[in-house]
Amino acid sequence: MKPEDPTQSAMTEPTPTARELFEEALALPAARRAAYVTAHCADPVQRATVERLLAADAAELGHQLDRSFDDLLACVSELEPEPPIPLGERIGPFTLIEKLGEGGSSVVFRAEREQAGVRQTVALKLLRHGLYSEDERRRFRDERRALAQLRHPGIARLIEGGLTDAGTPYIALELIDGVPITEHVRALHLDLRNRLMLFVDVCRAVEAAHRALIVHRDLKPSNVLVTREGEAKLLDFGIAKLLDTGLDHDATRTQHQALTPAYAAPEQFQQGQITTATDVYALGMLLGELITGQRREHGDPRTPSSRISGTDPDALPAPPKTVRRQLYGDLDNIVLKATADEPERRYASAGALADDIERHLADQPVLAHPPSRWYRARKFVARHRGGVAAAMAFLLAILAGLGIALWQARRAEIQARRAEAVQAFLSDVFRANSSSQPDPVKARQTTARALLDLGAGKIDGAMADAPEVKLSLLRLFGGLYDDLSLYDESVRLRRQAVEITRELHGTNAPEVAAALVELAGSMAGSKSANEREPVLKEAVSILDRNGDFTSATRGSLLRKLSIYYQDTDVPRALDYDLQSVRVFEALPPSADLAESLGDLGWVQHHLGKPREAIASLQRAVEVSKAQQGAKNPELPRYYAYLSDAQYDALDIAGAERNARAALEGIEAINGDEPADTAYFMMRLGKLLASTARTRDGLALLKQARDRSLASKGADDPGQTLWAQFLYGEARARSGQLREGLTDMGTAIANCRREQPDVVFLATFLESEADAQMDSGRYQQATDTLDEAAQVRTRHKQAHGTSAFNANTATRARLELARGHVDTARALLDELRIEGDDAVSWMRFEQELLSAEIALADGHSESVAKLAAEVRQQIAGNGLAAYLKACAARADLVEGMTLLRARQAGAALPLLQRAVSLRQATFDPSSPKIAEAQVALANAFLDLGDTGKARALAAAASTIDAAQEELGEHYRRPLRELLARLRE
Known part of the structure; x- marks a missing residue:
C-alpha cells in the first residue's frame, strides 16, 4: 500500500511524527517528496528535520537507506549530544575497550570481561534510553532470556544483557569480524552459484530463529556479515524487538518499529503485524541485491533479469549477458515471490525460500514458477x-531382474582391481629396494624408514585409474610418517589426500573435512605449522554446512583447534579441549577420548591448574590403557604430560616416576629410534636438571639435543627447537653461562624465524634474561624482559597476573642485583599466587625474594622467619632431596644476615650447608657456588680462621676467572673479601 498523494490528503488524521513523514516520503518518487512533506508537516522545526533526513539520503545516492531511521536522525540532529561514555567504564561485568559505532538508539563498544582466568571479548550495545518502571524491566528481561537461548552457528549469539544502575539497558553480543555480505561477494567476485549457496546459509540461520519464535525485523547487508573464513553470521537477531517493547520514552518514537527503509516490508511502513513473512521480504530484497549487484526499489515491478542494464560489471557474478540468462525464469520468480507486497503471497518461511533456491541449484522445479x-x-x-x-x-x-546382479558383479570387479593394485604397488616397492641393493643381505637390512620413503615416492605416479586405492595408500603412508615423527613428509602426502578426497566426494563433503583434520594434525609438528589456520577453518566451515556438531570428526577438529591455539591463546585452547572431551564422552569409549583428555590436561597445566591437569591426565592414561592396551604409542605422551603437572604440583617423586615410564614406554614400542626417544629424554632430563640431579639431567638433555639435530635438522621448529633451548637453559642454570646462552640464543633465533608470534617465546626470553643477568649484561637482560612482556601482552596476558610471574620475579632479581632495592620490592608486590596450596614453586620464589630484599634492607627478623618457613616447607613435604637449590638459597640469605649482625658463629653452619648444597647441585664453574664460598670465607675471617678463609677465597677466584662475563653482584663481594684478606 503506497502513501496517499499529497493533493488528495485530508488533514483530519493525528499529526504525524518525523519518522512517519520521512519513511512515507522516502517511498515516493524523489520529485514528489518535498511537496508531500510540505503538505503534511505544519511544524517548521519538524519539517526541517525531515528535509535534512531526505537530503542526507540523496547526498549519499541512496546508501543511507541501508541505515535505520534512528541512525539517520543521529546524523542530522541538532539536539545536544549525550555526554560521551569514557573508555574503561564498567557496564555490568564488562569493561569498555573501544567504541565501534553509534546510532540514534544505541552505541556499540568492544568490551571485555575476565572470568576464571578466561578473557572474553564482546560487542556491547548500550541503548540510549532507560528502563525505569518494573513492567519495562520485566519485559526487557523476558526478551533477553528468549534471545539468549537462540543458538545457531550462523547467528551471532546474545551472550548477556542487563541494566545499569541508572536503568540503561545493555546487550553483550558475540563480536564478529567480517564484512557485509554484499561487499564480500563483490570483493571476491563470487559466481552466481556461490552467492546462492551463501544466501541459503543465511536463510537457514533465519529459519532457526523463526523456529525459536524470534523475528529479526531489520535484515540488511550490514546485519549479515561474512567472516574471513567465508561464514555468514547474522547480527542483532531480535534486538529490534527489544527496542520496540515500549523501551523508548521519546514521544516521537514509542509507537514505531525499528526498521531500515530500503529492506523493510510494506507492513512495517503501515504499522501492520510483524511476522516471519517480514523477514522473508527482507531476505528477498537482499537476494535481489546479491544477484543483480543493485538494490531493488520498493514497488518496482521489473524482474531481476530485466534490471541488469547499467549495473557496475564488477558487482555482477558474471558478464551482464550471462547473468541475465542465469536469472531469467526461476530466480526472477523466486525474488518476486519473496518480495510480494502481501505477506500471504510470500514464501511461508525462510526455510521454504532456501529450499526453492536449492531446488533451482539442483535443476529441480521451483515452487515460485507457475506449474506446468x-x-x-x-x-x-x-x-x-x-x-x-x-x-x-x-x-x-x-x-x-538383472540390475542387482550386474551391480554386484561390477562391485566385485572393482574390489578385485583394488586388491590387485595394492598388491602390485607393494610388490613394486620391494622389487625397487632389491634392485637398488644388489647385495641380498643389505636389501634385507633396509630400514622401515627407507622402505617408507621408497613407497611414498612411488605413489605420485601410481594408480591414476584407482583414486580410492591411491587415497587409502596416501593416508596409510601419512600415518606411518606421523608415527615416526616425520611430519614434513606426512604433510606432503596428506595434501595430496585432501585433493583426491575433493575430487571423489565434492568440496563440501564431510570426508573432505576429515582429510583436512588429518592434514592439520601432521602440520602441527612440521615446518608448515603456521599454515594450519586456513586448513582448520575450512574444516569447520564444511562441518557447519553439514550440520555436524557431534561426530568423531568434529571432536578431532576441536582437538586440533586447541593444539593450534595452545601457543597463542591458551584460554581459547582450553575451551576447544573441553568441547572435544564432551563430544567424545557422548560417543562410545575410544582412543580419541584419551587424546582429548591428554590435551585438556596439558592446557590445564599451562594455565596454572596442576590439580585439574593431574585428574584429566590420569583419566587419559586409564582410557588409553583400556582402549589400546598398556603398550601403545600414545600412552608415553600422557605419562609425560602427567609428569609435568605433578612437577608443578611439587610431587617430584610422582613426576620422575611417570617421566621414566614415558621414556621406557616409547623405547619398548619403537626401540632406540632417535626421533621418538629424544622427545621423552628431553622431558626427563629437564626434570632431573631442575631437581638437583644436574649431571644426569644435562647428559639426557645433550642426548636429546643431538638426536633431534640428527633426525630433524637444526631448523626444525618443533622438537629440535625445544631440545636446544632446554639444554641451553639447564647449562646456564648449572653455571655454564656462556655455553647456555649460546644454545638458548640458537633456539630463540629459530623461534623468531619460524614461529615469531607464539607465547612460549616469552618463556624462552625470560630464561635468557636470567642468564644475561648472571653474566652481568644487566641492560640486555632488561631489554629481553621487555620483549617477553610484549609477547605476553600481545597474547592477552596482563601485568600483575600469574601469567607474568616468571617475568616479574626475574625482573625483581635483576633490580636487586643492580642495587635497586625499592624497585625490587615494588615488583615483589606484583607476584600473584593462585590457589591455596601452602607449597608451590612460586610461593618458594616469593618467600626467598622477600628474604633477599629484607637482607638488602637490613630487616634481619624478617629474613630469619622467611628462611625458616622455606626450610620447614621443604622438609615437611619430603622435598629435601630435590629442592637443594631452594634450601641453599634460604641458608645463604639467613647466614649473611647473621654475619651482618656480627653473629659469625651462628652463621657458620648455615653457610657451610649452603656451600655443600650448591656444590651438590650446580656445575663446579657456577658463580652461585663462589657466592656461597665468599660468604663462608667472611664468616671464618670473623672467627679468626684466616687459613680457611684464604682457601675459600682461592676457590671462588678460580670460578670467577673461569667466567668470561659475570655480574657485578657476584664479583663485588669477592673483591671486598680479597681486600679484607690483604689487610
Whole structure:
C-alpha cells in the first residue's frame, strides 16, 4: 500500500511524527517528496528535520537507506549530544575497550570481561534510553532470556544483557569480524552459484530463529556479515524487538518499529503485524541485491533479469549477458515471490525460500514458477542431460531382474582391481629396494624408514585409474610418517589426500573435512605449522554446512583447534579441549577420548591448574590403557604430560616416576629410534636438571639435543627447537653461562624465524634474561624482559597476573642485583599466587625474594622467619632431596644476615650447608657456588680462621676467572673479601 498523494490528503488524521513523514516520503518518487512533506508537516522545526533526513539520503545516492531511521536522525540532529561514555567504564561485568559505532538508539563498544582466568571479548550495545518502571524491566528481561537461548552457528549469539544502575539497558553480543555480505561477494567476485549457496546459509540461520519464535525485523547487508573464513553470521537477531517493547520514552518514537527503509516490508511502513513473512521480504530484497549487484526499489515491478542494464560489471557474478540468462525464469520468480507486497503471497518461511533456491541449484522445479508439465519435464532433462535414454535402459534392466546382479558383479570387479593394485604397488616397492641393493643381505637390512620413503615416492605416479586405492595408500603412508615423527613428509602426502578426497566426494563433503583434520594434525609438528589456520577453518566451515556438531570428526577438529591455539591463546585452547572431551564422552569409549583428555590436561597445566591437569591426565592414561592396551604409542605422551603437572604440583617423586615410564614406554614400542626417544629424554632430563640431579639431567638433555639435530635438522621448529633451548637453559642454570646462552640464543633465533608470534617465546626470553643477568649484561637482560612482556601482552596476558610471574620475579632479581632495592620490592608486590596450596614453586620464589630484599634492607627478623618457613616447607613435604637449590638459597640469605649482625658463629653452619648444597647441585664453574664460598670465607675471617678463609677465597677466584662475563653482584663481594684478606 503506497502513501496517499499529497493533493488528495485530508488533514483530519493525528499529526504525524518525523519518522512517519520521512519513511512515507522516502517511498515516493524523489520529485514528489518535498511537496508531500510540505503538505503534511505544519511544524517548521519538524519539517526541517525531515528535509535534512531526505537530503542526507540523496547526498549519499541512496546508501543511507541501508541505515535505520534512528541512525539517520543521529546524523542530522541538532539536539545536544549525550555526554560521551569514557573508555574503561564498567557496564555490568564488562569493561569498555573501544567504541565501534553509534546510532540514534544505541552505541556499540568492544568490551571485555575476565572470568576464571578466561578473557572474553564482546560487542556491547548500550541503548540510549532507560528502563525505569518494573513492567519495562520485566519485559526487557523476558526478551533477553528468549534471545539468549537462540543458538545457531550462523547467528551471532546474545551472550548477556542487563541494566545499569541508572536503568540503561545493555546487550553483550558475540563480536564478529567480517564484512557485509554484499561487499564480500563483490570483493571476491563470487559466481552466481556461490552467492546462492551463501544466501541459503543465511536463510537457514533465519529459519532457526523463526523456529525459536524470534523475528529479526531489520535484515540488511550490514546485519549479515561474512567472516574471513567465508561464514555468514547474522547480527542483532531480535534486538529490534527489544527496542520496540515500549523501551523508548521519546514521544516521537514509542509507537514505531525499528526498521531500515530500503529492506523493510510494506507492513512495517503501515504499522501492520510483524511476522516471519517480514523477514522473508527482507531476505528477498537482499537476494535481489546479491544477484543483480543493485538494490531493488520498493514497488518496482521489473524482474531481476530485466534490471541488469547499467549495473557496475564488477558487482555482477558474471558478464551482464550471462547473468541475465542465469536469472531469467526461476530466480526472477523466486525474488518476486519473496518480495510480494502481501505477506500471504510470500514464501511461508525462510526455510521454504532456501529450499526453492536449492531446488533451482539442483535443476529441480521451483515452487515460485507457475506449474506446468513442460516446465517440469524440461527440469528433469536438465538434471540428467544426455543420460535420459541410458536411465531408461537401466530401468528396464532392473525390471528384468538383472540390475542387482550386474551391480554386484561390477562391485566385485572393482574390489578385485583394488586388491590387485595394492598388491602390485607393494610388490613394486620391494622389487625397487632389491634392485637398488644388489647385495641380498643389505636389501634385507633396509630400514622401515627407507622402505617408507621408497613407497611414498612411488605413489605420485601410481594408480591414476584407482583414486580410492591411491587415497587409502596416501593416508596409510601419512600415518606411518606421523608415527615416526616425520611430519614434513606426512604433510606432503596428506595434501595430496585432501585433493583426491575433493575430487571423489565434492568440496563440501564431510570426508573432505576429515582429510583436512588429518592434514592439520601432521602440520602441527612440521615446518608448515603456521599454515594450519586456513586448513582448520575450512574444516569447520564444511562441518557447519553439514550440520555436524557431534561426530568423531568434529571432536578431532576441536582437538586440533586447541593444539593450534595452545601457543597463542591458551584460554581459547582450553575451551576447544573441553568441547572435544564432551563430544567424545557422548560417543562410545575410544582412543580419541584419551587424546582429548591428554590435551585438556596439558592446557590445564599451562594455565596454572596442576590439580585439574593431574585428574584429566590420569583419566587419559586409564582410557588409553583400556582402549589400546598398556603398550601403545600414545600412552608415553600422557605419562609425560602427567609428569609435568605433578612437577608443578611439587610431587617430584610422582613426576620422575611417570617421566621414566614415558621414556621406557616409547623405547619398548619403537626401540632406540632417535626421533621418538629424544622427545621423552628431553622431558626427563629437564626434570632431573631442575631437581638437583644436574649431571644426569644435562647428559639426557645433550642426548636429546643431538638426536633431534640428527633426525630433524637444526631448523626444525618443533622438537629440535625445544631440545636446544632446554639444554641451553639447564647449562646456564648449572653455571655454564656462556655455553647456555649460546644454545638458548640458537633456539630463540629459530623461534623468531619460524614461529615469531607464539607465547612460549616469552618463556624462552625470560630464561635468557636470567642468564644475561648472571653474566652481568644487566641492560640486555632488561631489554629481553621487555620483549617477553610484549609477547605476553600481545597474547592477552596482563601485568600483575600469574601469567607474568616468571617475568616479574626475574625482573625483581635483576633490580636487586643492580642495587635497586625499592624497585625490587615494588615488583615483589606484583607476584600473584593462585590457589591455596601452602607449597608451590612460586610461593618458594616469593618467600626467598622477600628474604633477599629484607637482607638488602637490613630487616634481619624478617629474613630469619622467611628462611625458616622455606626450610620447614621443604622438609615437611619430603622435598629435601630435590629442592637443594631452594634450601641453599634460604641458608645463604639467613647466614649473611647473621654475619651482618656480627653473629659469625651462628652463621657458620648455615653457610657451610649452603656451600655443600650448591656444590651438590650446580656445575663446579657456577658463580652461585663462589657466592656461597665468599660468604663462608667472611664468616671464618670473623672467627679468626684466616687459613680457611684464604682457601675459600682461592676457590671462588678460580670460578670467577673461569667466567668470561659475570655480574657485578657476584664479583663485588669477592673483591671486598680479597681486600679484607690483604689487610
